[in-house]
Amino acid sequence: MGKMHIKVTVNGKQHELLAEPRELLIHVLREELGITGPHIGCETSHCGACTVDMDGKSVKSCTVFAAQANGANITTIEGLGNPDGLHVLQQMFKEHHGLQCGFCTPGMITRAYRFLQENPDPTEEEVRFGMAGNLCRCTGYQNIVKAILAAAAEMNAAKEAAQ
Amino acid sequence: MIPGTFDYHRPDSVEAAVALLAEHGDEARAIAGGHSLIPMMKLRMAEVQHLVDLQGITDLKGIKVDGGTVTIGAMATQHELIASEALAQAAPIIREAALQIADPQVRYVGTIGGNVANGDPGNDMPGLMQCLDATYVLVGPEGKRDVQARDFYEAAYFTARSDDELLVSIRFTAPKGGYAYEKQKRKIGDYATAAAAVLIAKDGGTCSSASIAMTNLSDTPVWCEAAAEALVGTSLDKAAVDAAVAAMTGAIDPQEDNRGPVDFKKHVAGVVLRRAIERAASRA
Numbered sequence: 001m002g003k004m005h006i007k008v009t010v011n012g013k014q015h016e017l018l019a020e021p022r023e024l025l026i027h028v029l030r031e032e033l034g035i036t037g038p039h040i041g042c043e044t045s046h047c048g049a050c051t052v053d054m055d056g057k058s059v060k061s062c063t064v065f066a067a068q069a070n071g072a073n074i075t076t077i078e079g080l081g082n083p084d085g086l087h088v089l090q091q092m093f094k095e096h097h098g099l100q101c102g103f104c105t106p107g108m109i110t111r112a113y114r115f116l117q118e119n120p121d122p123t124e125e126e127v128r129f130g131m132a133g134n135l136c137r138c139t140g141y142q143n144i145v146k147a148i149l150a151a152a153a154e155m156n157a158a159k160e161a162a163q
Numbered sequence: 164m165i166p167g168t169f170d171y172h173r174p175d176s177v178e179a180a181v182a183l184l185a186e187h188g189d190e191a192r193a194i195a196g197g198h199s200l201i202p203m204m205k206l207r208m209a210e211v212q213h214l215v216d217l218q219g220i221t222d223l224k225g226i227k228v229d230g231g232t233v234t235i236g237a238m239a240t241q242h243e244l245i246a247s248e249a250l251a252q253a254a255p256i257i258r259e260a261a262l263q264i265a266d267p268q269v270r271y272v273g274t275i276g277g278n279v280a281n282g283d284p285g286n287d288m289p290g291l292m293q294c295l296d297a298t299y300v301l302v303g304p305e306g307k308r309d310v311q312a313r314d315f316y317e318a319a320y321f322t323a324r325s326d327d328e329l330l331v332s333i334r335f336t337a338p339k340g341g342y343a344y345e346k347q348k349r350k351i352g353d354y355a356t357a358a359a360a361v362l363i364a365k366d367g368g369t370c371s372s373a374s375i376a377m378t379n380l381s382d383t384p385v386w387c388e389a390a391a392e393a394l395v396g397t398s399l400d401k402a403a404v405d406a407a408v409a410a411m412t413g414a415i416d417p418q419e420d421n422r423g424p425v426d427f428k429k430h431v432a433g434v435v436l437r438r439a440i441e442r443a444a445s446r447a
């Protein structure tokens with residue numbers, strides 16, 4: 001089969017492109033759309049560096065075909081915040097040293113974002129279990145867990161203040 | 164790691180999907196969550212010319228608990244199995260097992276249908292379905308048929324399903340009594356070194372019925388009637404548990420691989436079965 005028309009919404013913006021069905025979502029994002037936040041770590045569905053949010057689920061975009069993603073609504077790290085307005089999670093990763101080389105960070109934060117949507121007030125153990133699909137070679141995870149717990153506290157405080 | 168080229172289809176009904184599978188024969192494959200199939204295609208261990216994506220078929224979705232009967236659509240994801248309160252009431256062993264499968268990202272997309280149809284001895288659901296005595300509902304060009312999970316698995320990646328059949332749902336009677344799914348793995352997210360699914364019912368202090376199935380210890384799941392019989396009629400004392408473990412150890416046939424040598428796997432199988440029996444009994 002040749003290329004097929006693919007429509008995806010990424011970070012609120014609609015894109016239409018031609019891709020072979022076998023192309024992986026991570027390649028479409030990085031190479032066709034220039035969205036290079038999600039990284040390729042293992043390419044074997046293990047490390048979570050390629051994690052994006054697709055229709056409200058954290059998925060490993062190295063294990064999704066472009067064709068499967070046709071019609072999907074996707075959020076990457078670029079859609080969560082930017083240097084002028086960091087997302088609370090990005091801010092807390094910075095403050096709590098939740099990253100060293102930063103390679104795993106976009107996947108970590110994108111996953112943590114969905115995790116906190118589902119469980120806004122987690123225990124440390126729940127954070128560790130909820131983040132089990134993301135590997136980090138640098139930090140030893142301690143500060144990642146701290147950053148996520150701190151972000152949860154910040155988000156809950158902001159919610160309370162708004163009420 | 165890019166798979167070979169294929170034509171992509173997204174049918175919106177079971178009939179349309181079956182027609183595609185029938186038309187293209189062994190060149191076609193269904194794809195559910197893709198988290199077993201895509202890795203195999205990337206390694207070029209699965210060659211697929213026609214990929215039939217099931218995501219658009221609403222009839223394959225959903226979890227229903229009706230009286231004592233549980234029906235799960237093939238496309239129900241592991242995430243949905245964990246989240247379903249009705250299922251947790253009717254068959255809590257499914258949540259206990261699903262939480263031990265892979266990691267959160269995989270569980271969002273991995274389906275129960277893909278897990279049981281795959282035929283990989285490492286998959287956790289097939290043994291669990293044998294323990295529950297579940298029925299698989301298959302639809303092909305000739306119509307619908309039921310196959311018991313206990314009759315479904317022939318060898319690694321060989322099952323009773325023919326290439327032009329779709330697994331549409333899984334049905335079982337809600338179990339009574341205590342339950343446990345115990346899995347030993349090298350790290351979180353790994354397939355089992357050994358896993359045990361156990362159901363135990365008690366009448367007073369006596370075990371009145373039991374079901375035991377083991378995972379990743381043979382080229383198919385091992386539902387072990389002799390191990391369960393060793394428990395029935397006993398108080399689940401040490402002698403009975405020893406007899407069950409001995410019967411199970413005789414029924415499994417693990418192979419040496421990167422999860423360890425044969426003797427180690429047999430040892431771990433005994434450990435997980437003992438733990439599962441103890442936990443199931445305490446809940447019965």
Ligand SMILES: Cc1cc2nc3c(=O)[nH]c(=O)nc-3n(C[C@H](O)[C@H](O)[C@H](O)COP(=O)(O)OP(=O)(O)OC[C@H]3O[C@@H](n4cnc5c(N)ncnc54)[C@H](O)[C@@H]3O)c2cc1C
Nearest residue numbers: 193195196197198199200265273274276277278286287330
């Ligand atoms: C990192 C990682 C860790 C994992 N760990 C575990 C684990 O610990 N335990 C475990 O059990 N699994 C594990 N898995 C596998 C995961 O659970 C898979 O998602 C699951 O086995 C298959 O479900 P799927 O929906 O992804 O199926 P797919 O990959 O889409 O399909 C698998 C096979 O089943 C066929 N198929 C799918 N649906 C149907 C249907 N309705 N009718 C007929 N045929 C069908 C396909 O043609 C294919 O041959 C892991 C996967 C990964 C990537």
Ligand code: FES
Nearest residue numbers: 041042043048062
């Ligand atoms: S690159 Fe996708 S999981 Fe590692």
Ligand code: FES
Nearest residue numbers: 100104136137138
């Ligand atoms: S910060 Fe380097 S891999 Fe996580």
